[in-house]
Amino acid sequence: MTTPAGVVNGPYSDAPAFDVWQRVNIAAIASVGITGDYPRSGKGSVLLDSGDVNGRTTWQYSRTGGFGPLSSFTSATYEWYRDASSTVAAHFHPTYLIQVDNDGNPATTGDQSWLFFERGAMGPYTAPTGTLVTETINDSTKMWVFQVGAANTQNPVTTMAQFKAGAYVPEAGGFAIPATATILRIRVSTGTGWPGTFRGAVDNIGIVAASSVGPDNFELAPPPPATVAPVPATDLWALLSLSSLLAGVAAWRQRRRRS
Template sequence: MRQRSLFVRALLTLIAGWIALGFVTPAAAVVVTPTTPDGWAPANVRTNATVAITTAQPRSGAGSLEFTTNTITPGQDKADYEKTWTPTDFPARTLSGLTALSYEYYRDSSSTTLAHLAPVLRLYVVDVTPTSPTFGKYALLIWEPAYNGTTPTPPVPTDQWITQDILNGKFWLFVPSGQSIPSGVVQNYNVTLNDWITGSPVGQPGDPAPINIDANTLVFGINVGVGSGWGATFRGFVDNVTARWSNDEVHANFEPDPAFRCIDILLDDFNRANTTKGLGRNWTGATNTYRIAGNQAQPFTTAGTIFWNAQPRVFGADQAACVTLAQIDPNGKHHTLILKAQSVTNYTRGMILVSYDATSQQVIVETVEPGQSGWTTRLNVPVVFNHGDVLGAQALADGSVKVYRNGVQIGTATTSPFFVNRGGRIGVWFHQTSGALFDDFGGGNTTP
């Protein structure tokens, strides 16, 4: 019993030591998506540049972080993507404690800016030495390919991913304005992180003085970006940004949001004999205003509301519906999904419509509920659907409606308290859209 007590006391002492040293539980590589950004966000995006997570050049999955510039106004060709944190929350994330620092970048051959330019990586650092004259001031340490190669600067290889370990590379320093100290670039491009920590690098005459950087200096953010002042055009990508402090790691793998796969919940593929009218017993409502034609469904001019009628019929407060627009009627305003319908005979009891209007090339979300005199428009999304595209929607328990084209979200509508925590029926309504054909109706209960 005494041996167990001694072991427990020793373990508690060890844990206390870890806490005192700022020990942090190892962090797993994080998949960063537009809806789960893990603190990452666009920053400093000017009018001639863009940054977004896209599928254009996948690296470690389905996507990466894409940057573009098209310089029209000098200096407006800049875009960054960054993550910052409160320094005191991570006291072990010192500049001197970094054990790994890397990222991957890609320069597209369509770029017309200078050949040595590619996305850069910046570290936010803050002086936390109380006796320092710049205590509490911060700066950015910047690594870029142009200052980490031979002279003259070689061009960056194009159309290929470059994995860059930059821990022992050369970083220049920028002091942002608004800190009651001189700001600007410290022009010394031949300095490693260790040089900044152990030496006293300075810039050129007229440059601002660097902030104090020493063994205590904390890292409180990571930034990747392009521009400004590059001129012409640039297209490139970044992925797998990694900073490590022994067992603590910031690692961002940039990926698109998972595609909405409502069509996997297929309810009706319409693969059956042609009919003069009607779609079969799994549908209810104005079914005689539709027919089967060539293994697809075709609406008549008088087409009304129809609802899926196989069990469970009524779906929950988180529900989805989708349909393939096999043929779009160019004059049709109502290639429409129905969600959370409260009645199959009286639409005024409550219903959500998600319609593709081919005449105005937009998706419209509308609702009606008891006591309301007409339809209320909740969302208009400019978008073009082509023959064969899938219109999808989720109507969720919080009252929101997410709209999708081919599984990619294109908009979100807010409805009203009436639809919060409320289920209902799903269906379609191709009102005065007789030139259309639809196929592969799907839906049911879903997860947000």
């Protein structure tokens, strides 16, 4: 899909909006936006570039009214790329996040959770570089949970099927997530405590639930159409005046030859 979002440097966030992809919570020494650096399914993709341990990149989609209850989740997908120039630990790659809200009211944030898909949190993993990786999140996929005030050990012991059934067992300081919890938004992100630099991209992002989006392919905005200089309109009276002038010159020349 083509969006108006170009590359921006942090600290930066787009003005909050629904039903459109946005750049959110971009930390200093980080850049996010659609570029042609790593083209996929066309000529573009979303660049995620962070320059140090404080760097953070986020590409996010919020649905008006949410995507439906957690129990309606069917699958999610995205593609990611890690450039070989990245210096962060070998297991790091762009992560996929699903935000859920227990009561479906975004204004009450104390009951919200983030479900993280991150291969490095599931065990030993080395992210390939210089190649595109396609990920599919389904019922058997394990996710770890972030909740404000919880231990947040990144221990992915819960599958999406268990989340859908309301069977999540909260960590210390956390809370249960019912099957009726509303899926508010999805995002892909890098950084926040990753020591080193990361450069890569994501594309073809989507989720299937009661309400779905994508997979969205991100492309560079097409160039503006070429402008054609208008041809000046010929003025009838100017042509008549020119014709009369030429006729007068011709008559004057004939008189001179006769004299």
